[in-house]
Amino acid sequence: MNDQIKKNLGIYASKLVKDNMIVGLGTGSTANHFIQSLSKRISEGLKINAIASSKDSLNLAKKNNINIIDPKEVDIIDLYVDGADEVDKKKQMIKGHGAALLNEKILAKFSKEVIIIVDETKLVDKIGKKTLPVELTTFCHVLTKKLLEKKGFIGEFRKEKEKLIITENNNYILDIQLSNLVDNIYDLQMQLLSIPGVIETGLFYDLPSKIIIGKTDNTFDVIE
Structure with a gap:
């Protein structure tokens, strides 16, 4: 901008x-x-x-x-x-x-x-072109990522200088590349929050x- x-x-x-x-x-x-x-x-x-x-x-x-x-x-x-x-x-x-x-x-x-x-x-006409940040607990974060992948949510942990970024609430951020533009934002939010270890998403x-x-x-x- x-x-x-x-x-x-x-x-x-x-x-x-x-x-x-x-x-x-x-x-x-x-x-x-x-x-x-x-x-x-x-x-x-x-x-x-x-x-x-x-x-x-x-x-x-x-x-x-x-x-x-x-x-x-x-x-x-x-x-x-x-x-x-x-x-x-x-x-x-x-x-x-x-x-x-x-x-x-x-x-x-x-x-x-x-x-x-x-x-x-x-x-934008529909959100979803950019990656969607998802906040995960540090506990078993790799397992949470694998559970998300099984549901079709593929992403990478956010890093800075090769180290995982830790949020101010002591969590990790997984940036998910959405496979489709978002039609139903509420359903997507509920799908993500249903995964143990997912704290919150960047869907507002x-x-x-x-x-x-x-x-x-x-x-x-x-x-x-």
């Missing part, structure tokens, strides 16, 4: 934040632009509290003077803002290539409103969401 589009999206989303909100902060480069734009609004007098979905977002928020609160202190999140890897017009999406999918899904599910900010290349749906699509001409489309 063009960095200017990410910046524009961050500014757009930050303008949707109102005084005294509890704001959920997503993870990734687009979410980072939102955090930086939110910081500017705070410097201009906006008063909010925030909950971060990852250590990276937490550190960036603190660096930008955004007040972070413990999730145990809240019952509901007013607004959650994040990016996505793929999204369709039904507001179904694949997320998790930043390896924070479990925390992101928790915050999204406990939010009154979810704002997803993406550029137009992320909008049924959220009170608004999709903001940034375009190269500096305009926006909105899916509500």
